[in-house]
Amino acid sequence: MLRASVAAESAGIPSATLVCESFATLAKAASQGLGYPNIPVAPVRGHPGLQSKEELQQNVRELTLDGVICCLTETPAMATVGGEPGPRDVVCRGSFEDVNEYFLKHELSDGLPVVPPTIAKIEAFLRHTKRKPDEVLGVLLPDSRAATVWSVAVNGVMAGCRPEYMPVLVAAVEAMVDHRYGVEHSGNTPGGENLMILNGPVIKQLGFNYTQGVMRDGFQANTTVGRFWRLCLRNLAGFLPHKNDKATFGNTWRVVIAENEDVVANIGWTPHAADFGVAAGQSALTIARYTGGNHISSVSGSTPEELLPYIADAVTRQYSWQIMFTVGQGYDTLRPLILLSPILAETIAKGGWSKARFKQALFERARMPAREFERMLRDWTQKPTWNLAEEHQAGRIPQVFHESDDPDRMVPLVWRPEDFHVVVTGDLGRNSCYVFAHNGVLGFPVCREIQA
């Protein structure tokens, strides 16, 4: 909303941004990063989602109306953005405890102790990349800060990474700045969290866990690189809880997971990164945001046909409001992720199914009645009208969503089979899977190669 208002202001057209009262702090913080620290907002009382029609109308008349008029006719006081230290400025001299107190006080830390980023430690990281320290990898909203190779090293030090992880850290931030990912949405209310998935030789070279407990902390590479991501969101993008980060509940950062490429090769499947066009033998990192997930225990059967119903049912049950990223708020941006434990993938492959065949089967089986799909879009996303027939007739969605006018016809969660992402990882001896609920356009999957 503010970005649209800023577009208008930049064109010489005054704006009023409608902001719920509890979002005023967020709006103030975001406006600074957009270069308009005094852009005015008009308050919206409470949250419209919980008000009757009469209450909403009354609140608009009593509060929002005057706010809009004020925004458009009264010139706000000038405002400035305070200065900050430079990237190579020493901001704290002292003991480990002193440094950590300073970093906590100035909101530079996630609450866990950080490794003090000293010149010597930063330079140790920089020796593991050919990139110039001052190279700008991109500019990150909401603060509009430059993500430099130097700042990647600084936050890698703080997170407790080893210097040799530097190529992975650079690739992670290169993915973060990719506009398809949409890092600017990282502070939105669903509070989804990013997941990094590793492929390639770097997994074994750097000691990433790719077997039992792959999503558990306790493995330095997986854990610290995961923490690094969240520190970058804080220090490079500017997402601070109670300011630019408006997660309703939020998630803790996720440890990095790595695919079990030995198993993938043995069953004749291709690694996850290959689905993004990465060549075999090339290390790569994939990111996407997920609002949650569920462990699906004890998937049983001796053939893929026997296993599929349980898995497809689990996938379908992970998705409710998120289908607005299939039809609606983010057309064709839903990419469900399924982690298969190795013996589960082996059993599916033993039945003659390729990964593509498995995805096709999911596409055909993980469906819901059209009437349910439309009801969720209408009732849960608060868009005036969603109708799959009209959407198809208007050319906005494919025919698979409107094969007939039967309201009980089964429609898919995604537009095409390859929209399902499948990764083989986890305990070698357990027959389970994990299904992630994807956040659509608010964290679209992006893959970057990792360059030594």
Next chain:
Amino acid sequence: MSENLYEALWPRGPRQVKVKPLAKRLDTLEGKTIAWVWDYVFRGNEVFEQLEESLHARYPGVKFLHWDLFGNTHGSDERAVVANLPDRLREFGADAVVSGMGC
């Protein structure tokens, strides 16, 4: 035993944006054209309808541009919609913009 001392550096990336001036505000809304711009959530359409009614009562000559002229400002087309917004606003003769819903 002596305690280690550290010289810790600033970890944030440098800000890249300069403060810019706001557009000149209007002397009145009478006779002006207000564009509704929406992210398609949180009943913005209903809020706009009520605002239209209330604004029209105070400024009988005020005119409005419907939100569907501009597209969804928070969907998969957000970047394109926002980038095109200045041209679209000029094309339709908007004097002011009301953008919602930040909730």
